[in-house]
Amino acid sequence: MAENNGKKKEKKWAPRMWQGCILPAWLRLAVKNKFLVHPSKWYIAFNITAISALNLALRYLQQGIYGSIPSNTPITQPPVFILGHWRTGTTLLHELLILDPRHNFPNTYQCLDPSHFLLTEGFFKKYCNFLLPTKRPMDNMEAGWDKPQEDEFALCMMGLPSPYLGVAFPNNPAPMPQAFEINRLEKREQQRWKEGFQEFLAEITFRDRRRLILKSPTHTCRIPTLLELFPDARFIHIVRDPYTLFPSTVNLWKSLGENHGLQTPSHQQLPEKVFNEFNILYKAIDRDKQLIRADRFFEVRYEDLVKEPMEITRQIYSHLGLGDFEPTRGPVQRYLDSRKDYQTNKYKPLEPALLEEINRRWGWAIDRYGYPRRNPEAMVPQPPAPSSPFPLLEGVRT
Numbered sequence: 489m490a491e492n493n494g495k496k497k498e499k500k501w502a503p504r505m506w507q508g509c510i511l512p513a514w515l516r517l518a519v520k521n522k523f524l525v526h527p528s529k530w531y532i533a534f535n536i537t538a539i540s541a542l543n544l545a546l547r548y549l550q551q552g553i554y555g556s557i558p559s560n561t562p563i564t565q566p567p568v569f570i571l572g573h574w575r576t577g578t579t580l581l582h583e584l585l586i587l588d589p590r591h592n593f594p595n596t597y598q599c600l601d602p603s604h605f606l607l608t609e610g611f612f613k614k615y616c617n618f619l620l621p622t623k624r625p626m627d628n629m630e631a632g633w634d635k636p637q638e639d640e641f642a643l644c645m646m647g648l649p650s651p652y653l654g655v656a657f658p659n660n661p662a663p664m665p666q667a668f669e670i671n672r673l674e675k676r677e678q679q680r681w682k683e684g685f686q687e688f689l690a691e692i693t694f695r696d697r698r699r700l701i702l703k704s705p706t707h708t709c710r711i712p713t714l715l716e717l718f719p720d721a722r723f724i725h726i727v728r729d730p731y732t733l734f735p736s737t738v739n740l741w742k743s744l745g746e747n748h749g750l751q752t753p754s755h756q757q758l759p760e761k762v763f764n765e766f767n768i769l770y771k772a773i774d775r776d777k778q779l780i781r782a783d784r785f786f787e788v789r790y791e792d793l794v795k796e797p798m799e800i801t802r803q804i805y806s807h808l809g810l811g812d813f814e815p816t817r818g819p820v821q822r823y824l825d826s827r828k829d830y831q832t833n834k835y836k837p838l839e840p841a842l843l844e845e846i847n848r849r850w851g852w853a854i855d856r857y858g859y860p861r862r863n864p865e866a867m868v869p870q871p872p873a874p875s876s877p878f879p880l881l882e883g884v885r886t
Contacts, residue, residue, distance in 0.1 A: 513647025546604035558694035566720035570703040587819040592698035602642035658745035711776035728790035840864035
């Protein structure tokens with residue numbers, strides 16, 4: 489790796505996530521968006537087309553070698569679903585819980601190449617690390633094939649209904665907004681999603697039978713469907729100060745559109761997208777969490793988690809019945825110690841007009857979760873994040 493002034497230069501390039509699609513999924517996405525690829529990115533679209541055809545061939549080869557056994561592997565241990573809006577610290581929770589040697593999780597390679605990871609994962613991890621950047625573009629967190637990842641990306645690559653499909657063509661209308669809540673899809677699409685989701689998790693379980701820890705913000709809207717598939721599942725919901733969420737979420741979608749979009753993003757729709765999707769997620773969890781048994785649902789504020797990460801993690805184990813926490817205490821402490829130099833993103837203070845709009849559209853959730861409302865007229869700069877013995881965790885990715 490090249491060096492500059494004695495320091496290693498971070499690798500900025502990374503492949504587009506759509507290169508993990510199988511051919512039918514990619515063609516369906518392109519047709520729905522009328523092939524409105526920006527001329528400067530036509531070469532990327534041709535590349536995706538070729539690689540997606542290869543992915544389809546590798547899928548058939550994997551099925552020929554393994555048969556139907558992986559996709560029919562029973563999931564005997566109830567999964568744990570981490571729920572919450574983007575940028576609330578869901579990844580922090582994910583990384584804390586997967587430190588337990590009794591837990592399994594979908595990694596980045598499995599989620600970006602779900603059609604043939606049983607066949608190709610070992611090769612890519614050994615020889616293709618150069619395909620990933622060393623840091624994620626939206627928050628400077630470490631990237632890698634083995635890092636935990638949102639299973640929602642796997643659903644996209646498989647061609648299943650997902651709100652994330654809009655990342656490919658960020659200037660077009662959302663291709664499938666009803667995919668937040670699976671029970672709003674047509675019956676045929678509902679069944680296709682359920683079968684595809686179960687098949688992906690079964691293939692992960694085929695290789696590793698430990699309890700699955702799953703994290704995707706979109707699952708916050710899918711409690712009825714998830715309970716139908718996994719009646720004994722456990723759920724953790726994390727919330728965060730909405731005034732912090734707004735700029736952080738806008739930055740997330742900007743980064744994804746610029747790094748993985750096939751158009752030159754205008755970003756004109758982003759504020760409205762963030763306002764709308766916040767209400768979709770928070771209203772869904774507010775409505776549906778009553779469906780979950782009390783001893784299978786744990787809710788936490790991000791601010792409390794960063795103050796006492798060890799104690800909150802212990803409480804999660806105790807409340808959800810995940811077993812003895814003590815064997816995990818050491819790995820959790822080492823994880824926290826290793827992140828002490830992490831630098832968080834910084835954002836400008838919110839303008840009074842934006843504060844007023846956040847209060848108007850999100851005020852109900854701000855009040856529900858006990859966050860103080862900010863007065864636009866006071867024009868007070870954003871207060872500093874809560875003090876924490878682990879400053880690395882403030883602003884952690886999701």
